[in-house]
Amino acid sequence: MSTITLDTVKKIKTLNNIAEGGLNVFQKDTFMVDNDCENPDAIMVRSFNMHSMEFGHQLKAIARAGAGVNNIPVDKCTEQGIVVFNTPGANANAVKEMVLTSLMASSRNLFAGVSWTKTLEAEGEQVPQLVEAGKKQFAGKEIKGKTLGVIGLGAIGALVANDAIALDMDVIGFDPFISVDTAWNLSRNVQRALTIEELFASADYITVHTPLTDDTRGMFNQATFSMMKPGVHILNFSRGELVNETDMEAALESGIVGQYITDFPNENVLKMKNTVCTPHIGASTKESEENCAIMAGRQIRDFLQTGNIKNSVNFPNACLPYTGKQRVAAFHQNVPGMVGKLTSAISSYDLNIADMVNRSRGDYAYTMIDIDTNVTNNIIPHLEGKINLIEGMITARFI
Numbered sequence: 001m002s003t004i005t006l007d008t009v010k011k012i013k014t015l016n017n018i019a020e021g022g023l024n025v026f027q028k029d030t031f032m033v034d035n036d037c038e039n040p041d042a043i044m045v046r047s048f049n050m051h052s053m054e055f056g057h058q059l060k061a062i063a064r065a066g067a068g069v070n071n072i073p074v075d076k077c078t079e080q081g082i083v084v085f086n087t088p089g090a091n092a093n094a095v096k097e098m099v100l101t102s103l104m105a106s107s108r109n110l111f112a113g114v115s116w117t118k119t120l121e122a123e124g125e126q127v128p129q130l131v132e133a134g135k136k137q138f139a140g141k142e143i144k145g146k147t148l149g150v151i152g153l154g155a156i157g158a159l160v161a162n163d164a165i166a167l168d169m170d171v172i173g174f175d176p177f178i179s180v181d182t183a184w185n186l187s188r189n190v191q192r193a194l195t196i197e198e199l200f201a202s203a204d205y206i207t208v209h210t211p212l213t214d215d216t217r218g219m220f221n222q223a224t225f226s227m228m229k230p231g232v233h234i235l236n237f238s239r240g241e242l243v244n245e246t247d248m249e250a251a252l253e254s255g256i257v258g259q260y261i262t263d264f265p266n267e268n269v270l271k272m273k274n275t276v277c278t279p280h281i282g283a284s285t286k287e288s289e290e291n292c293a294i295m296a297g298r299q300i301r302d303f304l305q306t307g308n309i310k311n312s313v314n315f316p317n318a319c320l321p322y323t324g325k326q327r328v329a330a331f332h333q334n335v336p337g338m339v340g341k342l343t344s345a346i347s348s349y350d351l352n353i354a355d356m357v358n359r360s361r362g363d364y365a366y367t368m369i370d371i372d373t374n375v376t377n378n379i380i381p382h383l384e385g386k387i388n389l390i391e392g393m394i395t396a397r398f399i
């Protein structure tokens with residue numbers, strides 16, 4: 001059932017702590033931002049799991065202040081005409097710095113060395129001698145000249161790959177869907193793996209930067225571990241589910257995997273040998289949280305006020321310069337004749353069209369139509385009824 005509504009004050013619900021800069025983008029006279037509000041027009045979220053949530057008819061958009069959208073039921077949102085945004089690249093530098101820190105720290109056994117040294121606290125004046133006697137167990141390897149395999153050369157992977165080249169590593173990257181922009185920005189010294197097997201066979205260290213999808217879930221498993229160099233270090237700052245935990249545990253026990261560094265601990269992973277866990281802090285810097293929140297806030301604000309879509313993961317990007325004229329923003333099936341039916345519904349009320357844009361993505365499409373006169377409030381319910389009757393319409397609103 002589709003609806004057209006004339007909005008007044010718009011309600012933004014927050015499901016996690018959103019950095020202040022992202023909340024400040026909402027003008028106080030036009031928006032109400034609250035973590036408890038009912039029937040929000042939009043939701044801002046970080047990692048909160050939204051899969052069991054029901055969404056009201058009022059909800060028009062969800063913005064993920066971050067990259068991964070696996071905590072959001074994107075397909076359900078699409079069917080309901082709810083636009084899902086993320087903030088591409090906004091936290092990439094934070095994660096890159098975390099990956100490089102962990103790469104060097106793990107190669108030098110820093111985590112284990114620091115923990116062991118702390119156990120000497122009660123040894124009094126014996127500490128210096130014990131340190132000298134015990135340090136050999138923590139001798140590490142330099143990363144210079146070693147091979148780093150980077151799986152997923154998007155915002156984060158490309159930064160990691162380029163900086164690893166600057167640290168004198170050999171870098172091999174695998175990304176069958178690499179974007180043209182990233183390819184332009186990638187160091188020419190990054191070797192391209194045509195297959196993931198090629199990367200597994202040559203890497204001393206592997207870092208993964210793909211989203212969690214049905215294709216990538218469990219990509220680290222018994223079969224892929226058997227293709228890797230014994231003692232390989234694996235860094236996972238993407239999502240825990242990329243790794244088959246049982247197989248990882250066995251690979252760590254047998255030494256095929258020398259160290260596993262992950263930002264996604266759980267009760268099983270915490271118990272695994274040679275594993276270093278961080279508490280999902282890859283993107284936890286002041287700068288990155290502000291960047292993500294501001295980008296997410298602006299995208300939601302602009303969408304609610306103008307209908308323009310930027311950085312959606314489920315609907316096409318669409319921009320029509322906003323002139324303040326009455327605008328119809330309609331989500332519908334991507335089937336022939338929809339634009340014609342929309343324009344004839346509008347012109348049947350003697351309304352003239354000033355401008356329009358229509359964009360499609362897969363099975364769905366989005367149309368914005370500007371009307372060159374103000375539509376009086378008594379016409380809107382009738383026009384609403386007419387647009388409602390168009391087969392294939394999901395949801396539409398007047399702005």
Ligand SMILES: NC(=O)c1ccc[n+]([C@@H]2O[C@H](COP(=O)([O-])OP(=O)(O)OC[C@H]3O[C@@H](n4cnc5c(N)ncnc54)[C@H](O)[C@@H]3O)[C@@H](O)[C@H]2O)c1
Pocket residue numbers: 066067068069088089091092095151152153154155156157174175176177178179209210211212215216237238239263280281282283284
């Ligand atoms: N630890 C954290 O706090 C943190 C922070 C940011 C992002 N992340 C995770 O990192 C992921 C990547 O973030 P990003 O900003 O680089 O995203 P991105 O979209 O810029 O890059 C992802 C890349 O993975 C590639 N890819 C997709 N499927 C692939 C496959 N099967 N094999 C190889 N490459 C594949 C894509 O082509 C793309 O280039 C996010 O989806 C998120 O899960 C974690």
Ligand SMILES: O=C(O)CC[C@@H](O)C(=O)O
Pocket residue numbers: 046047065066067068069091280283284
């Ligand atoms: O919000 C966070 O702190 C984590 C974000 C991260 O997992 C992401 O996918 O961007």
